[in-house]
Amino acid sequence: MKRRALTGATVSITLSLVVSLVVSLVVSLGGPAGAATADDLPPSKPTGIWECIADYHGAVPMCWTPSTDDTGVSGYDIYIVEDGTARLHGTSARPAYTATGLIPARPYTFFIVARDAAGNTSPPSDRYTAHAQVGLPVPGCHVEHATGRSGPWSYAAIKLTNTGTAPVRGWTLHFDLPDDLRIEFSWGAKWSQDGAHAALSNLAYNETIPPAKTTELGYAWRHSAAAPRPKRFSLDSTPCTVTYLP
Template sequence: MRRKLATAAGALLAMAASVFAAPATAQAADPAPGFHVEDGRLLDANGNDFVLRGVNHAHAWYPDRTGRALADIKALGANSVRVVLSTGDRWTKNGTADVAAVVERCKANRLVCVLEAHDTTGYGEQDGAVSLSRAVDYWIEVQQAVKGQEKYVILNLGNEPHGNSGYTAWTADTSNAISRMRTAGFEHTLMADAPNWGQDWAFTMRDNAPGVFAADPRRNTVFSIHMYGVYDTAAEVRDYLNRFVSRGLPLVVGEFGDAHSDGNPDEDAIMAAAEESGLGYLGWSWSGNGGGVEYLDMATDFDASRLTTWGKRLFDGPHGIKRTAREASVFGTGGGDTRAPTAPGTPAASAVTSSGVRLTWAAATDNTAVTAYDVVRVHAAQETQVTTTTTNSAAVSGLTASTAYTFAVYARDAAGNRSPRSATVSVTTASGPSTGKCAVTYRLSDWGSVFNADVTVRNTGTQEIKGWQLDFAFPGSQTLNSAWNAKVVQQGTQLRATNESWTETIPAGGAVSFGLNGSSTGANGIPAAFSLNGVTCAKS
């Protein structure tokens, strides 16, 4: 997997996340045949506003996983996927036939396909990286695979096309690449990644985007910022996004994560600000990360039933994909499906335990097909989504013993239309224990003066653990710098980690993970012991 180098601005990147708002400038004389930018927005071929809500998938490295991955990504609610392709300069080439097959798989799963050439990553700094000009050569070579697919495909010229050396050439290089693509006959919406390994900490893209957009004769280019450690505060996130929105420039968050070795990106702010501004985002990445950034996997070993903490946050959390994604209207009929399903039947409760319940309901009906059901908890005048399923039953876990809950269900179709809410059902959980046995894995990545630790807490008991506190001690002279997916404090050598809201529950037989970044002045190692909620855990 790709590794990014330390920068003078303190941005150390390892693996390489989007909807748009575009400038209110004159449009091309001839309308685009597919996606197009108009008055600061990305519109689909039917003229409907479209906001990207999806993830990245590393097809170039895992081509045999793509079919299943796209189906799973769609089933989890995404409306788009950014697909890694190789020009053949650094990795095995994805040729015309392969690219055409990827496009067909995207369409079969009703996903907008953002195709990107990855070999440009870190050009000028990364050994073997190629220029945007070389990426254009590749697009021309595989043009037949995407010609006529402008309604379904967006072309991302090149991933992170400049590192932290020579990045001032980004403006001319990007303008020239766009010009060559148009001369070659590409009518697609084009996406331009930022320099500085995608993070634009020197603001080259931010300050020069108006000129680059104006240089596109079709006025159909959108810009993509990758948000990792440079964007570790809400103020930085909002300032960058708002600079584009205020000028009517099209922007996407083409990559982002919930953690990184160069700092802890504020994924909550990224997702919230994107939704507030009507901008899209594409999280990095579905599965298969390496090079020390395995924590960016959303699904463990490409298994959609084993979402990681990051995957659960992106799909199920506030401002997440399930709650905000809307399918592109080009996948409907007659300009898009706008008819909502009927309301599901009243849920019936069974298998009530101290921590969970199974709900079943009569299926909803729709003019096309019901694709998912959203189960919500109703409390006071508010609703909280607790799970999504493709069948008319669901197991709800993470409940507190001896507590009353009220649930209801919505149905959704493939176009994202949501039904009226079902009638509610009230359930009181049984009494019982909330903690069980535990095991902890502490995986250390040590670079001498700095280190990362990936900590996995497993519940080996038969009852879920709701709310947790993990106590342990550094083995030497280590200092905590930051943490993600848990709140961690240090006193002397002792550390205490407590759950975030999205890592609160550890199911029976399940696990949660969190990460640490620290500094070390001596020998490092694995903590000698771990205690979860006062119970000593096994080390694994």
């Protein structure tokens, strides 16, 4: 069997091919073992905190501008500051958080720290102070209705009380009367009537009724007997409880 000698050109081509393959392999594997660069870049500081989301009793809902990071932000830690000491209140995977279990109307201070998957943490956000919400207002009203007569007039005296948790502004009290009863004049309110439906609207001096406060008003008509008790009292669209007096 004949052996074929390798020429210099053949050896040169062969070594070149081996070097090329090695280089390709190193590039495809991302370099030699141990040459990877560690992630030591922290996320950017969270900014622009503002109150958001719906109104919850004893809560401070907050949103902020998302932090940025070279490999991505994995979450946020929300700290509350009380008596000069910061403690972790909760965490969030997105740029929004609702702190609950707080005392309504009391101010609370928070700051936020972003973190990435490598455990790097951002500089803390500026401190954010907000009052814990008292919750959505609960409407409510009560009508005390008393009738009487004075000469040719029959009248109804009304005490209207705001039993809700928020002031009532620009109000109208709606109720129904017998078909044959027509209001002639009113006090403490401006009257209107369309068939059996009657309404008494605020004047300038009693436009606002604070919670737990009462305003007095009434209406009169010509009638041979005392009026029946009106039905379905409502303050704007809120049904009222009623107490009828003789």
